[in-house]
């Protein structure tokens with residue numbers, strides 16, 4: 362999969378921007394705060410309809426503008442597609458998707474059109490933080506692969522929000538649960554019957570591939586990486602029978618009602634699942650070193666790439682945000698080997714971070730006095746712009 366054109370309008374510090382990226386590696390370098398990550402974020406939006414670093418769409422609208430837009434022309438074996446997203450926070454339906462210039466009715470139409478895998482320093486949170494980070498990772502990976510998974514997830518969340526609103530109200534006013542609670546539970550159960558088995562199978566596949574990658578990167582076969590899926594319905598974890606899952610889910614939901622009413626929120630469900638990272642059978646979060654965590658995250662992302670490739674038959678676009686300088690030589694070599702053949706966008710503050718990678722185009726990103734990003738290609742042999750050589754001023 363190749364992004365042939367990337368367009369931004371009033372997106373972060375870009376007013377109007379268009380680039381035709383290289384099919385190999387696109388190296389974006391420049392000073393801190395110039396707008397490098399913003400470009401990667403725009404690609405992420407085109408793939409998943411959301412940022413990798415904020416849940417607030419408002420934040421990406423350029424200061425002073427009312428709406429932001431980003432879009433890509435993407436080439437796959439199946440042909441060329443134009444995907445665009447318009448964000449108008451504050452308006453009713455604030456995310457609009459356009460496929461081949463026609464407005465799509467649902468955000469789900471975006472899923473699978475552009476596949477991307479993002480590597481960023483924040484990824485360490487995948488292991489260090491709580492279950493929601495790990496679920497988000499799994500959900501984003503699966504949504505890109507299957508629009509129907511994304512739809513099930515949306516339905517689940519909507520029904521869950523409604524059930525939670527009822528629980529909050531009933532707790533506050535000391536009322537019993539109304540009959541319609543059951544309707545929302547049924548909707549959750551139906552969606553869960555699609556979500557749970559998909560997550561379980563993906564976790565198994567991720568574990569198998571990530572463990573191989575981990576062993577190859579670390580060179581230590583004794584340090585076995587494990588990914589243990591923590592299902593909300595252990596008793597139905599092995600089945601793929603949707604009706605059986607639905608029944609078991611509904612039963613568990615009903616049994617949790619009393620407790621949920623006391624808490625004012627839903628204590629059971631797909632939103633409580635987790636994916637535990639283990640090393641030699643022990644939970645990584647509790648005892649792994651920084652280096653081990655970094656290797657585990659890298660391994661999981663490489664595994665995601667491989668699964669994307671197997672499932673869609675296309676190589677995903679890779680977004681590497683500030684990761685090169687954080688990797689030591691063996692990890693960097695591994696990553697560079699794996700990105701061969703994939704269109705890649707890499708940000709770094711130093712151009713030499715990507716030495717050893719031949720098939721690349723270099724862009725220098727800077728910020729104008731007005732605070733707008735400017736991107737210019739730096740051709741081989743051309744001098745690096747002066748200001749990038751300046752030492753940071755800590756005075």
Ligand SMILES: Nc1ncnc2c1ncn2[C@@H]1O[C@H](COP(=O)(O)OP(=O)(O)OP(=O)(O)O)[C@@H](O)[C@H]1O
Pocket residue numbers: 372373374375391392393394395396397398399400420421422423424683708710726728
């Ligand atoms: N909504 C917005 N409107 C205008 N400018 C914005 C907006 N959001 C962020 N910016 C600007 O974008 C810049 C940050 O861009 P970005 O995160 O891409 O930097 P970067 O080049 O990746 O920097 P670093 O090397 O520190 O990671 C900042 O100057 C910030 O002020």
Ligand SMILES: [Mg+2]
Pocket residue numbers: 397398399682683708
């Ligand atoms: Mg950045």
